[in-house]
Amino acid sequence: MAAMIGEELRAAFHRLFSAMAEIGATPAGGVCRLTGSPEDGRARDLLAATLTATGAEAIADTVGNQFGLFRLPGAGDTAVLCGSHLDSQPTGGRFDGTYGVLAAVVAAQAVRARLAAEGRTARHHLAVVNWTNEEGARFQPSLTGSSVFIGSLTADAALALADGDGVTLGAALDEIGWRRDGTLPVRPIRAVELHVEQGSVLETAGVPIGLVTGAWATRKLCLAFVGEPSHTGPTPMARRQDALRAAARAIEALYGIVEADGKGAHASAARLTISPNSPNVVASEVRVWFELRHPQQAILDDMAERFLAAATAAVAPLGVAVETAIDERRPSLPFDAVGVEIVRAAAAALGHASLETMTVAGHDVLALQRKMPGTLIFVPSEGLSHNEREFTKAEDLDRGLDVLAETLWRMVTAANV
Ligand SMILES: [Zn+2]
Known part of the structure; x- marks a missing residue:
């Protein structure tokens, strides 16, 4: 026709x-x-x-x-x-x-x-x-x-x-x-x-x-990593509560899980905000926007929970707290x-x-x-x-x-x- x-x-x-x-x-x-x-x-x-x-x-x-x-x-x-x-x-x-x-x-x-x-x-x-x-x-x-x-x-x-x-x-x-x-x-x-x-x-x-x-299925998470501001020079390393370092560990935890699973999930950490965002101040708060996607809801849910647990565990030794600022689930x-x-x-x-x-x-x-x-x-x-x-x-x-x-x-x- x-x-x-x-x-x-x-x-x-x-x-x-x-x-x-x-x-x-x-x-x-x-x-x-x-x-x-x-x-x-x-x-x-x-x-x-x-x-x-x-x-x-x-x-x-x-x-x-x-x-x-x-x-x-x-x-x-x-x-x-x-x-x-x-x-x-x-x-x-x-x-x-x-x-x-x-x-x-x-x-x-x-x-x-x-x-x-x-x-x-x-x-x-x-x-x-x-x-x-x-x-x-x-x-x-x-x-x-x-x-x-x-x-x-x-x-x-x-x-x-x-x-x-x-x-x-x-x-x-x-x-x-x-x-x-x-x-x-x-x-x-x-x-x-x-x-x-x-x-x-x-x-x-x-x-x-x-x-x-x-x-x-998609899960969109914004996590806030909350540490403490301090001088990047004299502050002893052991005393730092570095929110940016914590964010880096969490980001790597996400990609590590996705790669180890090999189940075809797509994931990203694609946006950061850093406070106070000065080269001379250890970051006190960093927010990272994460996304996880998979065709099957159950696989996505499981992966997201393991990521949250892994991120929390990875940053704990740094004295940095993790708070969930946004948790959006698209089934x-x-x-x-x-x-x-x-x-x-x-x-x-x-x-x-x-x-x-x-x-x-x-x-x-x-x-x-x-x-x-x-x-x-x-x-x-x-x-x-x-x-x-x-x-x-x-x-x-x-x-x-x-x-x-x-x-x-x-x-x-x-x-x-
Ligand atoms: Zn479009």
């Missing part, structure tokens, strides 16, 4: 994608669009202008989640949500998140045009969305906007999140004019997200479409089976091979599916992510866009969805 995205819409998608990649562009070909930054504001402005130009209702809520409601003939008060995020890591790629938002804008137009051309009605509207602070680069935790949307985080708590300089999300959104008071006037019944894979499963298999059946969740089958059928109808896979990274649709069925579609990456050189070929973007449009078509028109 022919793809729903015609030549004109496809060209419009690529123009829009190029225009968005200019906003916050970095010299190495990536983007830096931290939540609430001027670049985030300009990206939001471009999306809003695009939505308005296509005849969608542009709406934004109190935490800056940005919606484009495509009202479809015949639909009542329900909608299928489709989108991703426009914020990025400090040295992020131009595909991560952006692809899913812009593809949703174009796919929604294609669905609306096909309904008009065939004189048909839909059972649900389509709502395109750009979720606030998916990345969690500037404000933690990540998946902020989608978590507020489904009620697992309050708007007040989200707006009070502070970045490393003490600026709150609320103040940052005010600064760029994107703290609004709109609400989506329809009831979402399911959520769809199209995203670059960020790994290399599809690329290695030579398959263009990933049917994501589940997510790896291993299966995606809605109906959605997986719709994507599988859509890809097959278009003649594209597909492959069942899991997501290792977090995505907004994972937060959303606590309240509604969620569907995640992948297109190939070259295995590099959260990197300015992240890349997906134009033909892979096009295939994903076609599958998304066909998926949304089936979701808004099928009698049983």
Whole structure:
């Protein structure tokens, strides 16, 4: 069957994608669009202008989640949500998140045009969305906007999140004019997200479409190592309570466990804060952000407990205390089976091979599916992510866009969805 995205819409998608990649562009070909930054504001402005130009209702809520409601003939008060995020890591790629938002804008137009051309009605509207602070680069935790949307985080708590300089999300959104008071006037019944894979499963298999059946379990821990400040020169070694040395031991303990287990877990220690962070003062408090991930919940839980015990034991001889500042558990969740089958059928109808896979990274649709069925579609990456050189070929973007449009078509028109 022919793809729903015609030549004109496809060209419009690529123009829009190029225009968005200019906003916050970095010299190495990536983007830096931290939540609430001027670049985030300009990206939001471009999306809003695009939505308005296509005849969608542009709406934004109190935490800056940005919606484009495509009202479809015949639909009542329900909608299928489709989108991703426009914020990025400090040295992020131009595909991560952006692809899913812009593809949703174009796919929604294609669905609306096909309904008009065939004189048909839909059972649900389509709502395109750009979720606030998916990345969690500037404000933690990540998946902020989608978590507020489904009620697992309050708007007040989200707006009070502070970045490393003490600026709150609320103040940052005010600064760029994107703290609004709109609400989506329809009831979402399911959520769809199209995203670059960020790994290399599809690329290695030579398959263009990933049917994501589940997510790896993730544990995100921020541990505070608390020692005592003292002069780095004269203080006798035995008297020091060195929080940075303690952090180093804990970090090595984590990697040691993961390597010794050999069970395929992914783990990291990727952010540090050091107090007082002077070359002449033994660090008195160090915070380290750790992540552990594994497809199986039980293996992850066991590994995390052993890590906490090992870290505590490793730092005890240093006279340094360990406190848990953040302990966030994201369970291993299966995606809605109906959605997986719709994507599988859509890809097959278009003649594209597909492959069942899991997501290792977090995505907004994972937060959303606590309240509604969620569907995640992948297109190939070259295995590099959260990197300015992240890349997906134009033909892979096009295939994903076609599958998304066909998926949304089936979701808004099928009698049983
Ligand atoms: Zn993303």
